[in-house]
Amino acid sequence: MIRDAYQEEFIHSGFLVDVAMTADECFARLKAQRPDIILLDVFLPKESGIEILDKIKKDSLYADIPIIIITNIYVDREELARKGVAYSLIKSEVNPGQITEKMEEILKAKA
Numbered sequence: 710m711i712r713d714a715y716q717e718e719f720i721h722s723g724f725l726v727d728v729a730m731t732a733d734e735c736f737a738r739l740k741a742q743r744p745d746i747i748l749l750d751v752f753l754p755k756e757s758g759i760e761i762l763d764k765i766k767k768d769s770l771y772a773d774i775p776i777i778i779i780t781n782i783y784v785d786r787e788e789l790a791r792k793g794v795a796y797s798l799i800k801s802e803v804n805p806g807q808i809t810e811k812m813e814e815i816l817k818a819k820a
Contacts, residue, residue, distance in 0.1 A: 711800065715748070718805030724812070732756040732764070739771055745819075746795075746812050751780035759784075759792075766793045775815045779808070 712728065719726045727744070729735040731754055738744075747765070751758040758778060765771045775795040778784065789797045795815050798808070 715805045715808065718809055719812075722809045722813075724809075730754065732761050735761055736764075739765075743771070744774060745816055747774055747776045748808070748812070749776055749778055751778060751782060751784060762789075762792060762794065775819060777808070777811065777815070 716726050716728060727738050727742070729738050749758045749762060753761070758780070762776060762778070765774065765776065772793070776793070778789055778794050778797040779800055780797070781800045784797060786797050796811055798811070
């Protein structure tokens, strides 16, 4: 339900959105089309978002893609920043519109 609300907001804001539910889907999508930004949940089936983050950042083809970590569990934000995360947030503290604003801010800074 939360994913659908985010997706709807991002599309309404003009983003092209692709959703992956697993690490395998994530990397298949990365190979098919390089995104401008990645919104990554920590709690995922099979592999955690942190494990996926580490794999993305180790791959020179994708390491420079900004990643926003989103979660409802505790994460060490300083550790995430050291891993190259552009921004991390707690789902219960933000709404999709605020995430959209943060994505736009990150993309403008990258441009």
